[in-house]
Amino acid sequence: MLNRVILVGRLTRDPELRYTPSGVAIARFSIAVNRNYTNQQGEREADFINIVTWRGLAENCANYLRKGSLVGVDGRLQTGKYENQEGRTVYTTDVVAEDVRFLEPKNRSESASDFGGGSYGGNSYGGGKNNNYGRKSMDDPFADDGQPIDISDDDLPF
Known part of the structure; x- marks a missing residue:
C-alpha cells in the first residue's frame, strides 16, 4: 500500500507552533494549491x-515560513x-509532512544575507550578498555563460 502526497503551494497563514505535554514541537499551517484548470x-x-509538521521540522517552519511563502511538501495523508x-x-484530513522545502527566500524583498546560512527544511542557503541566495554564479554548472554547450549523442541517456 502507498500513502504519499507531494504538493507545491503558498502558505495561507503563518505556521502555528505548539508543544505537546512531553515537549515535542508541532506546527500547523495550510497551503493554497492551484488547480490545473480555470x-x-x-x-x-x-x-x-x-499541513502538520513535527519536531525540528516544525520549529524550522515556524521560524522561517510566513504567510505567502512558497513551499514544497512531501508527506502522507x-x-x-x-x-x-x-x-x-468533525472529520479532519491533514497532510503530515516528512519534508518541507522552502522554495524561495522568506521575503523576496529581503537580501539573501538575511538567511545567515544553514539548512532549513532540507534546503541550504548560504549567507552573503551574492546572487542565487548566496551561491556564486560559477557554482551553477547550468548557468548561461553565452558559450555553446557541446553535448554528443553518446552523452544523452535516450
Missing part, C-alpha cells in the same frame, strides 16, 4: 490543504475525527 470566469481555483463542543463529529 473556472467559467477564466480564474484558477485553489484547494486549501492543512492522515484522517481523523473528534467531537466538537456541540457533540457533533
